[in-house]
Structures are given as C-alpha cells and as structure tokens.
Amino acid sequence: MQVPFLDLKPQYKALEGAINARIQTVLNHGQFILGPEMLEAERDLAAYIGTKHCLAVSSGTDASIIALMALGVGPGDEVITTPFSFFATAEVISLVGAKPVFVDIEDTAYNLDVAKIEAAITPRTKVIMPVSLYGQPADYDEINALAERHGLVVIEDAAQSFGAPYKGKKSCALTRVGTTSFFPAKPLGCYGDGGAIFTNDSELNKKMEMIRVHGQASRYNHVMMGVNGRLDTIQCAVLIEKLKRFDWEIAQRNRIATAYNEGMGSLGHRCVVPRMRADRGSVWAQYTVLVDNRDQFAADLKARGVPTSIHYPSLLPHQPVYRELGLSAGSWPVAERVSARCISLPMWPDMTDEQVAHVVKSVREVLGA
C-alpha cells in the first residue's frame, strides 16, 4: 500500500460545488483585488478566532513582516524567537532590519522555553515571537506576563496552529498580534499563497491595513512605507468555504493523532510520540515523532509505502545566511537534539482508517515491535 504524505484532493471533492460557485462569483463581478469576498472572509476568520480584527494578506511571511513594520521594529532592535522553525520565522525579523535572538526550546512541545527567555532580554529587545510548532500553542500566559514585565510585545507565529485551543481561547488570539499562513499544506489552506493577521488593537490594525497597501491612507496618499500584501479575492472566496469544514477537519486530525498515539505510544523512547499539554490542543499541522537512526527509519518506511518529511533538519542560526551574518554562535542543546531525531508522518484530515493503520503497522515493523 502506498500512502501519500498529504492529499488535498478529497477535501476539494467534498467542497467542489461550493468553491467553484464562489470562484465563479468572483470571476463574474471582477473585483479581483480587495473585493467583497475579502471583507467577508476577514469577518468570518475574526469571528472564528475571536478577535476584533482580521486582515487577509498575501502570505504568512508577509503577515509577520507587516506586524513587525507596524510595531516599528527595525535596525537596532532585537526580537527573541526560536531556533527551531521554518526559515520565515527568523527571516522576517532580519528583513525589517532587526536582529533575531535565538532562545532554546522546551522538551515537551518543542516550543520556545519560557524559563530561558529572560536571560536573553537586553535593552534592545522589542518583541518576543514564539512559534506554535506543529500546531500546539506555546506557553502564552507565561510569555505574555514576562513580556509585560519588560515592556515587550508578543507576536504569535501561528502559521502552523490556526485555531488551536488554549485555555478557552484560540491560537492567533493569544497575543497582541497573531499571524498565520494559508499555504495549501497548512491546517487551513487556500489554493495558493495566503495569510492573515489577527489583533484586538484597533489602532495597530489600522496601521497594518495601511502597510498592506503601500502605506496608503487614502488613494495615492502614502503616509508610511508599506508593501503589496493583499490577499487575492479568489483566495478569500476559497477560504470562506474551507473554513466551514475546518472544525470537522480538526476533529479528523485529532482522530488520526489519537490512533497514531495509541499505535506507537508503547514504543517508548524508540519512537517518542507528540506530548500534549492538558490545557491546550493541537491542530496537527504535522504529526512529528522522535527516533534514533532517522535516515534508516525513513528508508525502511519508504520501502513500505510510507513517505516522511523532516521539520526541521537544521537550526535557523545554522543556516548559511545566518552563519554569514555571524548569528550562528550559541548553543541550543534541546533544539539540536530534537532537530537530529524529528521526523513527520503522513497527516491530513481525509486519511482513511486503512491508511492510518498502514502507517502504524509500518512504524511498528520498522522498529521491530
């Protein structure tokens, strides 16, 4: 049996009529930029997450750039973040001219370790930007309290965690600003690049809205530097329909994660399954385990028709460009250990029971269980 790593086709099949009709409406009215579906999607997304405002933007990367620009983060400033994430997390900090300061992760959910943040705060620190990795929120109550004591802003990089529950709230609404991505493979994806910014701060939202369109306050009246960061109306139309299925999809992802945990949890240290904090949930952007001899494990699974992927094989400060910028000196022992052992298994909402069972059986066989 061959299992794909991710298969978005069944999802489209389920929503085909509704999505096609929505796209056709946009084709008919012709407002491809800032059309009515954008406002509708923003209203739906803000209502779902529980924030006052939502701005639909061109990508998760642009969402974070716009948030940082609106907060006035730039040259001379430092932003504390994790060394264990997708490159964009640090890239956006560097792009606005600030310096990423990498703080090690904790060993349960592999998110920023609150206990290690304080030692990294300097007079130049302006923002703490945690990532809710693989879909599980970081320790936002503690991080927000720490930030408040030091007069810092917290931005959640929620690119992998849109809507994940945390103490009665949802990821994207846990900090002053939350940014997410609608890249097709993310928990809520559109049919191209896309992203969104969430906040309850109306003044900040106004500023971010202007930055999204070239710092424009009114037509051809530019009051600050901005970017071209709008989300196409067609992508918004897709999101409106896909959001309606999202809760069902997350329930499916949880069902699959539970089956994986039950099938592999008994393997102990040979296959360390994801550990969940009792006060939060995950939207399972990835189901990632830790194994020894990862290359052999991946090859043996591939031979059984089970593809894998590595999130992430090296730390951000160890990327060539950060070596060049002189940011690679430092020690992140937990992130290094996790990065050397992590491997993600197939996970998407429309996985069949047979596919899930085949992945579990294959992992157990490969590990000699």
Ligand SMILES: *Cc1c(COP(=O)(O)O)cnc(C)c1O
């Ligand atoms: C995907 C991702 C991004 C970037 O999102 P894009 O929409 O691809 O620009 C940023 N941070 C994290 C943690 C991500 O996983």
